Amino acid sequence: MTYVIAQPCVDLKDKACVDECPVDCIYEGARKLYINPDECVDCGACEPVCPVEAIYFEDDLPDGWTDFRRADTEFFADLGAPGGAAGVGPADRDHPVVAELPVPASS
Amino acid sequence: MPVEALTLVPKAEARQTPKDFKSDQEVRWCPGCGDYAILAAVQGFMPELGLARENIVFVSGIGCSSRFPYYMNTYGMHSIHGRAPAIATGLAASRRDLSVWVVTGDGDALSIGGNHLIHALRRNVNLKILLFNNRIYGLTKGQYSPTSEVGKITKSTPMGSLDAPFNPVSLALGAEASFVARTVDSDRKHLTETLRQAAAHPGTALIEIYQNCNIFNDGAYDVLKDKQSAEEAVIRLEHGRPIRFGADGARGVVRDRATGDLEVVTVTPDNESDVLVHDAHAATPTTAFALSRLADPTTLNHTPIGVFRSVERPVYDTLMADQLDTAIEQHGKGDLALLLAGNDTWTVESAS
Numbered sequence: 150m151t152y153v154i155a156q157p158c159v160d161l162k163d164k165a166c167v168d169e170c171p172v173d174c175i176y177e178g179a180r181k182l183y184i185n186p187d188e189c190v191d192c193g194a195c196e197p198v199c200p201v202e203a204i205y206f207e208d209d210l211p212d213g214w215t216d217f218r219r220a221d222t223e224f225f226a227d228l229g230a231p232g233g234a235a236g237v238g239p240a241d242r243d244h245p246v247v248a249e250l251p252v253p254a255s256s
Numbered sequence: 257m258p259v260e261a262l263t264l265v266p267k268a269e270a271r272q273t274p275k276d277f278k279s280d281q282e283v284r285w286c287p288g289c290g291d292y293a294i295l296a297a298v299q300g301f302m303p304e305l306g307l308a309r310e311n312i313v314f315v316s317g318i319g320c321s322s323r324f325p326y327y328m329n330t331y332g333m334h335s336i337h338g339r340a341p342a343i344a345t346g347l348a349a350s351r352r353d354l355s356v357w358v359v360t361g362d363g364d365a366l367s368i369g370g371n372h373l374i375h376a377l378r379r380n381v382n383l384k385i386l387l388f389n390n391r392i393y394g395l396t397k398g399q400y401s402p403t404s405e406v407g408k409i410t411k412s413t414p415m416g417s418l419d420a421p422f423n424p425v426s427l428a429l430g431a432e433a434s435f436v437a438r439t440v441d442s443d444r445k446h447l448t449e450t451l452r453q454a455a456a457h458p459g460t461a462l463i464e465i466y467q468n469c470n471i472f473n474d475g476a477y478d479v480l481k482d483k484q485s486a487e488e489a490v491i492r493l494e495h496g497r498p499i500r501f502g503a504d505g506a507r508g509v510v511r512d513r514a515t516g517d518l519e520v521v522t523v524t525p526d527n528e529s530d531v532l533v534h535d536a537h538a539a540t541p542t543t544a545f546a547l548s549r550l551a552d553p554t555t556l557n558h559t560p561i562g563v564f565r566s567v568e569r570p571v572y573d574t575l576m577a578d579q580l581d582t583a584i585e586q587h588g589k590g591d592l593a594l595l596l597a598g599n600d601t602w603t604v605e606s607a608s
């Protein structure tokens with residue numbers, strides 16, 4: 150079981166959640182943040198602080214966003230469980246589920 | 257993994273996963289509490305032992321930390337404040353086919369349960385004690401505890417606490433503990449490795465786990481968790497390795513020849529050979545105790561983590577079983593009813 154970051158985070162990346170996570174398992178991608186399912190301890194601290202309600206317990210993901218569970222899992226296929234996002238830093242990539250979303254026209 | 261301390265405990269029939277150790281109970285700690293990380297680490301580690309779940313027991317006292325047994329899909333008992341070591345002692349001594357774990361807090365283990373803890377350690381009962389130290393009473397909403405730093409301002413100490421704290425590692429070493437370690441909730445790898453070594457230890461193992469209570473004592477261990485400050489604050493003990501820390505191992509622990517005390521120095525080519533090599537198996541606890549005194553109780557600078565001491569000595573459960581066997585051999589199987597109604601009993605007749 151794990152928490153998952155869904156659509157509203159894309160291109161926003163407010164990162165309020167990162168400061169809350171006691172095990173530093175929220176990793177930064179190019180357009181979204183990703184929760185490492187092998188490192189998340191289900192403490193629920195990130196969920197209430199997200200200003201756009203992007204974070205869900207995996208079983209509670211709204212119907213349209215269930216793909217984000219796969220995105221958060223597969224994002225770590227190569228990375229594994231490095232034991233903390235601070236030591237890894239932001240990645241310049243995204244999972245295809247995120248990468249394929251249209252980029253908003255810059256204002 | 258064949259573990260000597262657990263040879264009498266039946267093995268699981270099938271391969272286990274962490275999920276097998278999650279119960280159906282809703283976890284009721286505050287969001288962000290360090291207890292979640294410890295729970296995940298324990299559930300992640302248990303499959304490695306490969307023991308039958310019905311032969312594993314978690315016994316706790318009272319406190320937030322003591323809610324732990326509800327969340328483990330094993331046997332468990334949320335017992336009486338401070339009494340988990342006593343209850344677990346009875347269980348471990350009478351049922352050597354069980355793997356018995358105690359979960360306790362700094363208040364539970366060191367205030368009301370202080371005596372039970374030291375006697376379990378002294379007896380060397382086959383227990384693994386996880387002491388969640390958040391330096392506060394969490395469940396009762398934030399009173400200072402026996403590990404709180406002097407001057408702690410809480411609801412029960414509005415002008416600051418006056419009493420000197422216990423150092424649980426020093427206390428355990430003084431109580432003859434055969435295995436004493438310290439780890440941190442958020443360091444999954446270190447916590448898991450510490451559990452592994454404790455599980456393999458025959459006798460009582462005490463692990464002090466630095467745990468963040470983000471509601472009533474938030475950030476108590478930040479200095480050990482922040483990458484920058486951890487360089488000067490954390491000393492990782494590894495058996496057989498020189499005790500060095502800091503950037504590129506620039507700092508080291510040496511013994512003051514005059515007093516026997518330990519001190520932290522900057523390592524130079526001149527003093528490099530004096531740097532202490534950690535020996536967790538040393539016959540006397542003297543150096544382990546000195547290591548436990550290195551940390552500054554207020555700033556937590558120079559805090560050693562890892563296994564301070566791990567030595568083999570007779571285990572209470574084994575001694576007791578052997579003594580019972582000898583008694584039966586010498587005197588035959590006893591008769592409890594006969595004993596209860598034996599020589600030293602009498603009947604008080606009614607006067608009329």
Ligand SMILES: Cc1ncc(C[n+]2csc(CCOP(=O)(O)OP(=O)(O)O)c2C)c(N)n1
Binds near residue numbers: 320363392
């Ligand atoms: C006999 C008795 N005395 C006092 C209490 C009140 N009490 C409940 S939990 C607790 C202390 C808990 O502190 P700790 O063991 O550090 O656990 P934490 O909640 O911090 O995990 C106290 C004093 C009680 N439940 N029973």
Ligand code: SF4
Binds near residue numbers: 163164165166167201
């Ligand atoms: S707080 Fe919400 S929007 Fe911000 S990075 Fe985290 S998940 Fe994304």
Ligand code: SF4
Binds near residue numbers: 170172175191192
């Ligand atoms: S639930 Fe807790 S551990 Fe998991 S990502 Fe959120 S803050 Fe981190």
Ligand code: SF4
Binds near residue numbers: 285288394395469472
């Ligand atoms: S009060 Fe503190 S120790 Fe208790 S559950 Fe909340 S955060 Fe954890």
Ligand SMILES: [Mg+2]
Binds near residue numbers: 363
């Ligand atoms: Mg406590």
